[in-house]
Amino acid sequence: MFNEEKYIDRYLDDLMPEDESTAFEMRCLKDRDFFERVREREQTRKDAARIVAQADEESFDLKRRNLSESAREWAAALFSHKSAKWAVAAATAVLVILLINRPGYDTNPDLEQQLGARTLRGPTVKAIVPEIGAHVNQSIHFSWESELAEPFEAVVINPRGEEVFSASNLQSGDALDIPLADGLYYWKLLHNGDWLYTGKFILKK
Known part of the structure; x- marks a missing residue:
């Protein structure tokens, strides 16, 4: 035909x-x-x-x-x-x-206001890694100084405010492989459910 x-x-x-x-x-x-x-x-x-x-x-x-x-x-x-x-x-x-599905680099106004250590009456944390705005690859090292007993918990949040990754039983100096697309993310450090710190990083594999 x-x-x-x-x-x-x-x-x-x-x-x-x-x-x-x-x-x-x-x-x-x-x-x-x-x-x-x-x-x-x-x-x-x-x-x-x-x-x-x-x-x-x-x-x-x-x-x-x-x-x-x-x-x-x-x-x-x-x-x-x-x-x-x-x-x-x-x-x-x-x-x-x-x-x-492109990488999300938009910021979240609410999370931007929370960046840094949360002001608490009791022990807090300092010397946080990754630093706010740090560029990281898939394997991310988390470290901090605190009088609180380990372990801690880390939660990763996308710019839409959605939890996309979490790790419990976290100790200072641990490295985590985070299976996420490139983009900007926020993360929170928690201890026994209490929020201690909010940071952000740019993931680029």
């Missing part, structure tokens, strides 16, 4: 022999509707290439954005389709998914 899109693609990709290419161009001159379909096809291909190039330029990494497996499979299925219109849809869909 004749496939006009593939026929036009062969011309646009310069895959036709000279005699067939000449016949194609003559048809464009004689058949305005066909000529318009060729122009539309060419523009669609350009749009698809531009969107894919934009995704490459931003160096997005699907695995490091914590996308669900189903979302990755869906995007891959769309990209595997040979139609240029489907390619545009696929590229657009992936860009939307990536934007939704």
Whole structure:
């Protein structure tokens, strides 16, 4: 069965022999509707290439954005389709998914006001690591000085105020591997349920 899109693609990709290419161009001159379909096809291909190039330029990494497996499979299925219109849809869909899952660097006004050691009548903590605003990788060292007996607890919070990671039985000097996407996070140090300190760090693997 004749496939006009593939026929036009062969011309646009310069895959036709000279005699067939000449016949194609003559048809464009004689058949305005066909000529318009060729122009539309060419523009669609350009749009698809531009969107894919934009995704490459931003160096997005699907695995490091914590996308669900189903979302990755869906995007891959769309990209595997040979139609240029489907390619545009696929590229657009992936860009939307990536934007939704991009690293969060927005701040939380309430948590910003809580940064630092909480003022308490009893023993408090000092010399906190990581320092406020520190850049860290996936393995983060936590340390502090306090008269309180160990262990402590650390809770990591995203800019939306949602708890995304926690560790109990924490001792000063411990290193934790935090399986989160790159971005800005807040963390709280607790002792027996009492909040002692709020910090923030920027995770960059």
